[in-house]
Amino acid sequence: GAVVSQHPSWVICKSGTSVKIECRSLDFQATTMFWYRQFPKQSLMLMATSNEGSKATYEQGVEKDKFLINHASLTLSTLTVTSAHPEDSSFYICSAEGQGSSNQPQHFGDGTRLSIL
């Protein structure tokens, strides 16, 4: 089946560091990728939707300059948390869907646990 690879799975870094998370679709072309954030014991919160070759669409309340999303190819999207602070610590999950499959199950990466000290 379709596979989405997310890397790294765990990051611990100092406050002020910028962290890049990669999301790759391994065996299909992902025209749309989604980035979610999940706080402990809560549901997934959609941060942004990115379509290949265009600017990401951010959900209300999500800072564009803080969470930079790049979707330069049909198999790769990146989320960069710029100048991360302890309040950015969270579980970040990406998902991808192929062309014409907007009603199909999104394929999820395994998530990235980000801890900012």
Place this chain on the structure above:
Amino acid sequence: AQKVTQAQTEISVVEKEDVTLDCVYETRDTTYYLFWYKQPPSGELVFLIRRNSFDEQNEISGRYSWNFQKSTSSFNFTITASQVVDSAVYFCALTSLDSNYQLIWGAGTKLIIKP
């Protein structure tokens, strides 16, 4: 407006018991899709089932079964003869044209299976 409600925050049962996780949804669309995902402690999301609004047939997959009732806008999930490995958070989700096919997530139900 679209909404998914999982009223059960946490359920705890003893192994081998049957357990049902409730999911109630709201949508104005006549065409929509419902999903269940499992999230074990390791964090990854595991796709369990997708159901479209025109298919009200109940589905059984091994120990898992799903009861789709459009009349009550519910899509409940039952695990028969539960096992410790079933312990996880289970999310119900909805997507349709009204949400631009973005997933609308329920709050999740944490299922604890005690040995």
